[in-house]
Amino acid sequence: MTGPEEDAMPAEGEAGAAPRRSGLKNPEAAVRGLGAGTLVLEAIVLLLAIQPIRILGVDLSGWQIGLVIGLAVVAALLAGCMRRRWGWGAGTALQVALLASGLVVHWSLTAIGVIFGLAWAYATYVRRSILG
Template sequence: MTEQPAPPENATSAEGEPGAAPRRSGLRNPQAAVRGLGAGTLALEAIVLLLAIQPIRIMGGHLSGWGIGAVIALAVLAGALAGMMKRRWAWPAGTVLQVLLIACGLLHWSLAVLGLIFGAAWAYAAYVRRTILG
């Protein structure tokens, strides 16, 4: 067995601390990159939710006033969370948002479909976050 050589004494990590572990990714600021991915996912979700109201009303015809209010509330919540991705609780809150959107499938089936699509996108963003940040 061959031993791996130890890093030189003057080796520094991404944070500039001698002897600390090097960065896991090649990104200069991995936290900002992951926040951007989460914020972009939530912003896209907010836009799609707002744009989906009219086609659901025209084609499905069964989206009530409560359903429209719920979609608008979820879109506003997604937009607000997109702006708060620096907060520690924003990622779990984004997961709750996806569950709420799937639950809105009780109001109209297409909302459950959107919830599954964006739930998968959010799960992928969480996977990337876990991979990059460790």
């Protein structure tokens, strides 16, 4: 038994039917949301990481704190730019910059960079598998 929604949709193989690789209504928006969510979480974690680094006994200078805050701001801005073609590439560059900042500021930023680099790699994998 089929419902009225299924009768209105052309079956696969009929003229005008585009096979959907996923069951999502709007796969592009879902993938953008995944990328944006990952970057927003990264921005929050970066901002929250400043105080624990200071508690560990590291005397952060003004430019080092500014670097961490700058990375968090860039992550938040890129979350809003996921509709742009260059958004995913810029997100990847941000992950590389975070890894490099761990060499300059503190090793814990490298650990955060590895964690979010893996999350970003997974988001990119999901993007490729859903959008093709």
